[in-house]
Amino acid sequence: MTPTITAFERSPDGGKGLARDTRVRWALEELGQAYEVRLVSFGAMKEPAHMALHPFGQIPTLQEDGLALFETGAIVLHLAQQHPGLLPEDTQARARAVSWMFAALSTVEPPILELTMARLFERDKPWHAERLPILEARVRTRLEQLSARLGDAEWLDGAFSAGDLMMVHVLLRLRSTGLLDEFPRLAAYVARAEARPAYQRAFAAQLAVNTRPA
Amino acid sequence: MTPTITAFERSPDGGKGLARDTRVRWALEELGQAYEVRLVSFGAMKEPAHMALHPFGQIPTLQEDGLALFETGAIVLHLAQQHPGLLPEDTQARARAVSWMFAALSTVEPPILELTMARLFERDKPWHAERLPILEARVRTRLEQLSARLGDAEWLDGAFSAGDLMMVHVLLRLRSTGLLDEFPRLAAYVARAEARPAYQRAFAAQLAVNTRPA
Numbered sequence: 001m002t003p004t005i006t007a008f009e010r011s012p013d014g015g016k017g018l019a020r021d022t023r024v025r026w027a028l029e030e031l032g033q034a035y036e037v038r039l040v041s042f043g044a045m046k047e048p049a050h051m052a053l054h055p056f057g058q059i060p061t062l063q064e065d066g067l068a069l070f071e072t073g074a075i076v077l078h079l080a081q082q083h084p085g086l087l088p089e090d091t092q093a094r095a096r097a098v099s100w101m102f103a104a105l106s107t108v109e110p111p112i113l114e115l116t117m118a119r120l121f122e123r124d125k126p127w128h129a130e131r132l133p134i135l136e137a138r139v140r141t142r143l144e145q146l147s148a149r150l151g152d153a154e155w156l157d158g159a160f161s162a163g164d165l166m167m168v169h170v171l172l173r174l175r176s177t178g179l180l181d182e183f184p185r186l187a188a189y190v191a192r193a194e195a196r197p198a199y200q201r202a203f204a205a206q207l208a209v210n211t212r213p214a
Numbered sequence: 215m216t217p218t219i220t221a222f223e224r225s226p227d228g229g230k231g232l233a234r235d236t237r238v239r240w241a242l243e244e245l246g247q248a249y250e251v252r253l254v255s256f257g258a259m260k261e262p263a264h265m266a267l268h269p270f271g272q273i274p275t276l277q278e279d280g281l282a283l284f285e286t287g288a289i290v291l292h293l294a295q296q297h298p299g300l301l302p303e304d305t306q307a308r309a310r311a312v313s314w315m316f317a318a319l320s321t322v323e324p325p326i327l328e329l330t331m332a333r334l335f336e337r338d339k340p341w342h343a344e345r346l347p348i349l350e351a352r353v354r355t356r357l358e359q360l361s362a363r364l365g366d367a368e369w370l371d372g373a374f375s376a377g378d379l380m381m382v383h384v385l386l387r388l389r390s391t392g393l394l395d396e397f398p399r400l401a402a403y404v405a406r407a408e409a410r411p412a413y414q415r416a417f418a419a420q421l422a423v424n425t426r427p428a
Contacts, residue, residue: 055363056321056356067306073316078309092281095292102285105316107270110324127341142270149269 002034003064005075006053007209009039015210017203020072021060023169025205027076027162029198031083039209073105076162086162093158100156100163108146109170111138116173139179147183154192168193216248217278219289220267221423223253229424231417234286235274237383239419241290241376243412245297253423287319290376300376307372314370314377322360323384325352330387353393361397368406382407 005028007021021037028035044050046057053061054070062069062078069075077098080086087094115135122128146167150156155164171190174180180187193199219242221235235251242249258264260271267275268284276283276292283289291312294300301308329349336342360381364370369378385404388394394401407413 051359051362056317056359058321065306067309069309069313071313071316071320073320074309074313077312077316092279095281095283095288098291099283099285099288102287102291102319103270106285106287106319106323107272109320110327113324114328125341125344127339127345130339131341145265145270148265 001065002036003028003062003079004036004038005063006038006040006050006059006061007206008059009041009044011206011210013210015207017206018173019059019206022202022206023072023166024060024062024075024079025202026165026169026199027079027086029201030165030196031079031085033079033083037205037209073101073166076166077101080162086160086165088158088161096157097161097163100161101166104163104166104170108142108167109173111135111142112170112173115139115177119177136177136179139174140182143179143183143186147185150185150189152185155189160193160196164189164193215279216250217242217276217293218250218252219277220252220254220264220273220275221420222273223255223258225420225424227424229421231420232387233273233420236416236420237286237380238274238276238289238293239416240379240383240413241293241300243415244379244410245293245299247293247297251419251423287315287380290380291315294376300374300379302372302375310371311375311377314375315380318377318380318384322356322381323387325349325356326384326387329353329391333391350391350393353388354396357393357397357400361399364399364403366399369403374407374410378403378407 005021005024008019011019013019025035040050040059045054045059050061051057053063053068056070058070060072060075062075069078076086087097115132115138118128118131118135122131155161156167157163168190171180171186172194180190194203219235219238222233225233227233239249254264254273259268259273264275265271267277267282270284272284274284274286274289276289283292290300301311329346329352332342332345332349336345369375370381371377382404385394385400386408394404408417
């Protein structure tokens with residue numbers, strides 16, 4: 001059965017591809033799996049029908065063969081376990097790739113989200129000027145460590161994996177801040193991933209949704 | 215081979231069990247697996263030997279049979295996939311339990327960490343009084359949603375799983391804030407988990423480390 005994912009009816013980013021459905025679209029494209037998309041308005045996301053699918057009232061979700069999943073990390077991991085292409089076959093290499101998925105979502109993304117939220121919502125607060133450098137420093141620490149680990153490698157651990165997919169999409173949130181450009185290895189890493197045909201297809205698909213006439 | 219995990223030489227919480235090695239200890243106890251612990255000082259955590267194990271210079275790590283893993287979520291997931299007891303056998307039920315692991319780490323923990331960091335490090339900042347209620351409101355939203363989903367069930371989805379383990383340990387961070395007590399179902403859920411013999415053993419083991427004579 002073709003899986004169905006949910007996405008914003010209109011993404012707040014207007015089609016920059018930063019909404020989390022792009023991660024699932026990208027994974028499905030890498031795995032060569034067709035999918036359907038059901039668009040959800042901000043209102044509908046908090047109504048009982050959607051909250052039954054996603055306890056925190058967010059997108060994306062995945063529905064397939066009677067299974068309903070939420071959390072982007074869990075959806076991408078499930079898909080990558082069902083179809084070859086995003087996780088190594090070897091058990092140990094697979095566990096390491098999964099480490100990078102968790103690292104992207106639990107260690108790298110939280111300080112990035114705090115920074116982007118402060119830039120969006122605290123711009124007029126009297127504390128913004130003092131807090132912004134603190135938040136940027138937290139992000140820089142993670143980027144320095146990530147860049148050091150990546151070194152001159154193409155991907156984080158061997159072949160491109162679901163760990164790279166998740167990490168790159170987290171890093172894309174930084175594009176408008178200029179922070180990524182301070183770390184040329186990471187900027188090149190992100191550019192390599194964006195050049196993948198599967199990413200291009202995923203990006204185009206979300207762009208078509210978010211720029212369609214009202 | 216007995217796995218070796220790393221933990222703080224002295225946890226900043228003085229033995230309250232909030233450091234992330236407690237999550238891995240708890241998982242190993244639930245799975246009936248013996249383990250060894252290597253203690254790491256704050257200095258050593260940032261040195262090359264440890265950074266080779268953990269790119270972000272944190273604890274815990276897991277080493278077993280030539281495999282080196284970082285990220286608590288990835289470690290607990292790997293252990294739960296290797297040994298029965300923390301994940302359902304059924305593929306769909308297993309994917310749902312993994313959703314709760316990611317939800318705990320990516321959706322519930324980040325606002326809780328921001329709140330606890332602000333309470334620790336921004337107490338003397340001029341903005342603390344205005345920011346604190348904003349941070350508390352973010353946490354309350356997640357707790358309301360989690361409590362609504364849990365309802366009168368014992369655990370989040372069927373039997374106790376790695377998803378509950380991770381969620382409960384994330385919620386334990388809130389104990390000192392009083393926020394958990396606003397949600398009696400969640401407070402009871404946490405208490406049920408803390409009463410598990412495996413948790414008791416894990417808690418006692420970290421307490422012994424963190425209260426030993428210098």
